[in-house]
Amino acid sequence: MFGTAVVLDDLDLTVAEHEVVALIGASGSGKSTLMRCLNLLTEIDDGTIHLDGEEITDPRVNPDRVRQRIGMVFQSFNLFPHMTVLDNITLAPTRVHRRPVAEARAQAAEWLGRVGLADKADTYPDRLSGGQQQRVAIVRALVNNPRLLLLDEVTSALDPELVGEVLTMIRGLKTDGMTMVLATHEMGFARDVADQVVFLDGGRVLESGPPARVLRSPVEPRTRQFLSRIIEAGRL
Amino acid sequence: MTAGLHRPSDIQRERITYRRRQTVRSVLVAAFSTAVVGVLLYVAVTGAPGWDRVRTSFFNPGIARESFPAVLEGLWLNVRMLVVCAALALALGLFIAVLRTLRGPVFFPVRALATGYTYVFRGIPLIIVIYLFAFGIPGLRLRGTPGVLVLGGAALVVTYGAYLAEVFRAGIESVHPSQLAAARSLGLTYRQTMRHVVLPQAVRRVAPPLLNDTVALQKDVGLVSLAGPIDAVRAAQIATAENFNYTPYVVAAVLFVLLALPLIAVTDAVTLRAARRQSAGI
Numbered sequence: 001m002f003g004t005a006v007v008l009d010d011l012d013l014t015v016a017e018h019e020v021v022a023l024i025g026a027s028g029s030g031k032s033t034l035m036r037c038l039n040l041l042t043e044i045d046d047g048t049i050h051l052d053g054e055e056i057t058d059p060r061v062n063p064d065r066v067r068q069r070i071g072m073v074f075q076s077f078n079l080f081p082h083m084t085v086l087d088n089i090t091l092a093p094t095r096v097h098r099r100p101v102a103e104a105r106a107q108a109a110e111w112l113g114r115v116g117l118a119d120k121a122d123t124y125p126d127r128l129s130g131g132q133q134q135r136v137a138i139v140r141a142l143v144n145n146p147r148l149l150l151l152d153e154v155t156s157a158l159d160p161e162l163v164g165e166v167l168t169m170i171r172g173l174k175t176d177g178m179t180m181v182l183a184t185h186e187m188g189f190a191r192d193v194a195d196q197v198v199f200l201d202g203g204r205v206l207e208s209g210p211p212a213r214v215l216r217s218p219v220e221p222r223t224r225q226f227l228s229r230i231i232e233a234g235r236l
Numbered sequence: 237m238t239a240g241l242h243r244p245s246d247i248q249r250e251r252i253t254y255r256r257r258q259t260v261r262s263v264l265v266a267a268f269s270t271a272v273v274g275v276l277l278y279v280a281v282t283g284a285p286g287w288d289r290v291r292t293s294f295f296n297p298g299i300a301r302e303s304f305p306a307v308l309e310g311l312w313l314n315v316r317m318l319v320v321c322a323a324l325a326l327a328l329g330l331f332i333a334v335l336r337t338l339r340g341p342v343f344f345p346v347r348a349l350a351t352g353y354t355y356v357f358r359g360i361p362l363i364i365v366i367y368l369f370a371f372g373i374p375g376l377r378l379r380g381t382p383g384v385l386v387l388g389g390a391a392l393v394v395t396y397g398a399y400l401a402e403v404f405r406a407g408i409e410s411v412h413p414s415q416l417a418a419a420r421s422l423g424l425t426y427r428q429t430m431r432h433v434v435l436p437q438a439v440r441r442v443a444p445p446l447l448n449d450t451v452a453l454q455k456d457v458g459l460v461s462l463a464g465p466i467d468a469v470r471a472a473q474i475a476t477a478e479n480f481n482y483t484p485y486v487v488a489a490v491l492f493v494l495l496a497l498p499l500i501a502v503t504d505a506v507t508l509r510a511a512r513r514q515s516a517g518i
């Protein structure tokens with residue numbers, strides 16, 4: 001709840017390891033809030049969240065330590081502008097996970113090579129395109145070996161021609177077996193990549209299931225209405 | 237597109253000549269009006285009935301030369317005080333600003349004290365703080381009370397610290413919350429977030445007003461003379477009393493301005509660069 005507005009209500013969601021869950025829904029349906037609750041950025045008012053069998057919403061649990069096991073990537077990339085790409089990526093491994101600097105840099109360089117950004121290691125974020133910045137942001141989250149990766153509308157702020165490179169990277173992560181929850185408007189991508197599609201409406205799970213069913217033959221009228229608008233907009 | 241120099245068309249060449257003519261005209265008008273104002277000012281000042289007295293009392297070259305070494309030596313004290321007090325005031329201001337941003341009910345007393353400090357010391361005139369510190373604290377007769385120089389410096393640090401704290405706090409709060417979200421999502425603690433993400437950005441953003449306040453501090457270091465130490469102002473005061481002439485004050489003023497020039501130049505350069513970077517981002 002924010003003030004008197006109920007943002008998430010009576011929500012029940014289970015994500016298995018290696019599963020990819022796509023959250024879809026209109027703006028204000030609670031997708032971003034749900035993701036921020038999952039990594040404890042936003043405090044929940046009621047209910048529980050469990051990660052790997054541990055209740056992370058227990059007040060005795062240190063939220064910083066929980067966040068070390070969850071990675072999050074944002075719509076507006078949120079790279080640290082005063083640091084180079086390499087420093088952005090190695091900040092958490094060296095400061096939070098206390099790994100040796102040389103090892104962290106080597107791993108960062110390897111990841112950058114894998115996504116085709118090896119020559120950008122010493123550049124500052126403002127010199128990169130949106131797609132490049134977002135891929136760096138994803139690498140920044142990945143180098144900490146998270147148990148769960150949260151992707152909050154990571155392509156919504158990108159030019160259409162840059163969306164593809166980010167989606168390709170996420171497809172690669174799925175192949176590697178990363179457990180992911182992604183909020184997205186890219187229905188085609190959700191259909192290809194997700195194991196489970198969850199439609200949020202007014203803070204509740206209105207419908208959920210395999211993408212073939214939810215996206216092609218939804219049960220609820222609200223879902224049908226939402227999807228027809230998406231199809232009209234050419235997104236599916 | 238042909239490589240090499242762009243050869244302007246006739247239209248463009250007409251525009252260039254027109255603008256050049258306009259510029260020449262503006263410069264001539266500006267020069268003329270400046271000359272007129274200058275002449276009027278000169279006539280007004282030197283024509284004033286008291287001008288001769290003022291000239292001999294404030295602009296006496298002989299006394300200026302005589303008092304120069306003493307005033308310059310006093311200025312050296314001002315310079316040393318500036319460096320030490322600026323560093324301490326910046327450190328104190330940053331510390332107080334961070335204290336004020338601590339969240340959570342457990343930190344309420346700390347926040348309240350920090351807030352109270354900034355309110356009180358932005359309110360009291362610096363001159364009173366100097367008197368209270370330099371003459372009040374020794375009155376307590378505590379063991380190990382430092383000399384008036386240190387007390388005067390402490391007054392400056394404590395007063396400027398309050399202003400700088402507010403500047404730093406504005407900088408910290410101007411860092412976008414999405415930066416904090418990203419940092420916390422990586423598992424960084426609040427302290428680590430402050431140290432590696434927020435403060436580096438905050439300090440860069442408020443460099444112009446920080447430098448500006450340092451220039452102000454550089455002037456106010458002269459007030460420490462009220463507490464007794466022989467700085468440039470006090471040296472000028474002594475020379476003035478010896479000669480029954482105010483020229484040493486003018487000498488001190490000129491030296492202070494010369495001292496300030498490099499710092500002012502740096503401040504303006506940093507401010508300009510920051511402004512340009514802001515508008516370039518849009």
